[in-house]
Amino acid sequence: MRFRTRFGYVAGALAASTALLFATASAASAGSDGGSVVDPTRGATAWFKHYGDVFWVEDTKADGHSAVVRVYVPSVGIAHNLFNPDGKGTARYKSYGTAIPEGTTVYYQACIGENGNKTIISCTPGWAKGVA
Template sequence: MRFRIRHAAAALVASVALLLTTSPTASASADGGSVIDPTAGAAAWFKADGDVFWSKDTKADGHSAVTRVYVPSVGIAHNLWNPDGYGAARYKSYGTAIPEGTVVYYQACIGEYGTKQLLQCTPGWGKAYA
């Protein structure tokens, strides 16, 4: 009888331990920090929920803000143009086009919207996970 109680107790403890150490699959996604070029007047950032890239114009200089989006593993290389002027922000959601956990890169730039010519970009890239 003692053997059965010990065996049952051991099975119960093992089951509870398994329950406590098993968690739902965690998401590898993570928002990225802002990439800002105060001299040029542009900011870019990434929000993992919806895989959304943002571009904001931070200087009243007549240039458009541009966020360069680069996701090499799925072949995305895109410029998100924001010609709306100082203080305005634009976004683009990639939704399901970027698989969960994929590394994404982004850069803040300025450019001429009419010709789609980039004039200046931050020297580094922001990095996040979709």
């Protein structure tokens, strides 16, 4: 009987520890990547990866314009345009790291623009979103 009591105590402690481990793991990975925004007409692709809060932009068209990802995170006051002037087939990224709190919704668009004067020419309609 004593063995069962100890075993029951150990099993209960083990179950509680396992539950805490899973709860912590799911809370830590609350973010979600955003989908890719592909605009072949404009020649830009943008996407978001929640690990490191990284926004990417790829130039997909040799048209003399820069691909741009418009980043908007209203809850923390971020409104930024990341230009990629490197030409077709290249990608650039910007990591916001800890500037965006976990669980925050982020928005982004794929655009084209002029890197020299930092002007946006046109963007995909609507905003894609992810969670930091």
